[in-house]
Amino acid sequence: MDAAAIPILIVDDDPTTAAMLRGLVRNLGDGLSCASTCVTTGAAARREFGRGGYDLVLLDYQLPDEDGLTLLAALNAQPARRRPPVIMLTGAGSETVAVEAMKLGASDYLIKTALNHATLRRAISAALDRRRLEERLAESTDLLRRQHAQLETDLAMARVVQQALLPQDYPVFPPGVAADQSRLRFAHRWIPTHQVAGDFFAVLPVSATAAGVFLCDVMGHGVRAALITTHLRGLLHEHEAQAGDPGAFLTALNRHLQALLERVGETVFVTAAYAVVDAASGELLFANAGHPAPLHLERGASRVSPCLQPDGPGPALGLIPDFTYDTARRSFAAGDAVLLYTDGLYEAEDATGEQFGQKRLAAAVTARLGQQMAWLLDGLLADVQATRPPGAGPLPDDVCLVAAERVG
Known part of the structure; x- marks a missing residue:
C-alpha cells in the first residue's frame, strides 16, 4: 500500500x-x-x-x-x-x-x-x-484545556500569595502584651468571588497605643485588581511615617498610585477608607477616598453612625494626582468599634432586585451591637445572604469587612 x-x-x-x-x-x-x-x-x-x-x-x-x-x-x-x-x-x-x-x-x-x-x-x-x-x-480544544488548567493552577497560586499578604496576626497594644490583654482588638472577613480579589486590607501599628486600619476596593476583579492590591501593600509600608494622619496618608498613596495607574493606559481607580484608633487618647481619626463610610459602633450609647467627612469623601485613589484628603476626628470611647467594609456587602440583591443597602446594613449592625466582633461580622454576612434568592450561591462581588475595637 x-x-x-x-x-x-x-x-x-x-x-x-x-x-x-x-x-x-x-x-x-x-x-x-x-x-x-x-x-x-x-x-x-x-x-x-x-x-x-x-x-x-x-x-x-x-x-x-x-x-x-x-x-x-x-x-x-x-x-x-x-x-x-x-x-x-x-x-x-x-x-x-x-x-x-x-x-x-x-x-x-x-x-x-x-x-x-x-x-x-x-x-x-x-x-x-x-x-x-x-x-x-x-x-485546539486540548490545547485550550491544558492552558486553562495551567491558568487555574497559576490563579490558585496567586490566591495563596494574596492571602499570605493579608494580615495573619494582629498587632497588640501596647507592644509585648498578650493578645487577650491588648487594648485594641481586630476582626476581619475576606471573601473573594474569584480566585483572586480586588479587596485588600491592612492593620498598621502607628504608635504604642494607636493602630491604622486600611481597606480598599480596586475597580474590577481578577488578576489586574489583585496586582494593584499587591502594589498598594508596598505603598502602605513605604509611607508608614504618615500613617498617623489619615488624610496625609491617603494623599501620599494617591500621588504614588496615580503615577503607576497612568502607565497602565486604562482608567483604573481604587476606593479606600483609612481609620486610626488610639486607645490612649480615645480618638478616632479617619479619611475617605470615594469609599463607603465606615460605621462607628458606640456601644455605650447603643448607637451606630457613619463616619462622614465634613465636606464629603474625596475622590477614589488614582484619579486626581494632587488631591489633598482631609482628616476627620471623633471621640472613641472604651467599648467603641469602627467597622470598615466594601460595597460587595450591601449591594447584594434580593429576588426583586432590591439591594440590601447601607441603611439596612447599619440597622443590622445596631441589632448586633452586644455581640463580640467576630460574631458580629459573621452575623452580618448571614443577614445579607438570608435576603438573597434561594440557591443564589455566594455573594456576586468581593466582600471584605475589618473591625477595630477599643477594649475598656
Whole structure:
C-alpha cells in the first residue's frame, strides 16, 4: 500500500459493487490517492474497526449478518480518535434510513444506483475535510484545556500569595502584651468571588497605643485588581511615617498610585477608607477616598453612625494626582468599634432586585451591637445572604469587612 494513500475500508457483501467501489476509489484523481480494503460481513468489519488505521469507511446498509446501522452505532461507540468518518451506501433510497444514519453520525448517505465518480469523490472529499477539521478542533480544544488548567493552577497560586499578604496576626497594644490583654482588638472577613480579589486590607501599628486600619476596593476583579492590591501593600509600608494622619496618608498613596495607574493606559481607580484608633487618647481619626463610610459602633450609647467627612469623601485613589484628603476626628470611647467594609456587602440583591443597602446594613449592625466582633461580622454576612434568592450561591462581588475595637 502506498504510504501516502488514504486507507479506506469498504464493507459490502456484493462482489460487483465492491469491485466498482475499489475502482472508483483507486481513480479519484486530483491528488486524492486512496487504497482500499474490502470485507463482506459485519463481523469482519468489527475486526477491522478493532485494528484501526482507516481514514474512511464505505458501509453497505444490508449485510448478511447484521444491518449497517447497527454496525455504525458500534463504530461510534469507539473513542473519537479511532472513529473514522462513515459514508452509508444503500441499494435503494430510503429517507428513514438516511435520517437514522445521519443521527448515528454518518458523514453522508449515497444510493448505489446513482453512484458515479464525481458523486463519490465529492462525498469522500467532504468527509475527509470534515475529519481534518474535527481533528484540528480537538487539538485546539486540548490545547485550550491544558492552558486553562495551567491558568487555574497559576490563579490558585496567586490566591495563596494574596492571602499570605493579608494580615495573619494582629498587632497588640501596647507592644509585648498578650493578645487577650491588648487594648485594641481586630476582626476581619475576606471573601473573594474569584480566585483572586480586588479587596485588600491592612492593620498598621502607628504608635504604642494607636493602630491604622486600611481597606480598599480596586475597580474590577481578577488578576489586574489583585496586582494593584499587591502594589498598594508596598505603598502602605513605604509611607508608614504618615500613617498617623489619615488624610496625609491617603494623599501620599494617591500621588504614588496615580503615577503607576497612568502607565497602565486604562482608567483604573481604587476606593479606600483609612481609620486610626488610639486607645490612649480615645480618638478616632479617619479619611475617605470615594469609599463607603465606615460605621462607628458606640456601644455605650447603643448607637451606630457613619463616619462622614465634613465636606464629603474625596475622590477614589488614582484619579486626581494632587488631591489633598482631609482628616476627620471623633471621640472613641472604651467599648467603641469602627467597622470598615466594601460595597460587595450591601449591594447584594434580593429576588426583586432590591439591594440590601447601607441603611439596612447599619440597622443590622445596631441589632448586633452586644455581640463580640467576630460574631458580629459573621452575623452580618448571614443577614445579607438570608435576603438573597434561594440557591443564589455566594455573594456576586468581593466582600471584605475589618473591625477595630477599643477594649475598656
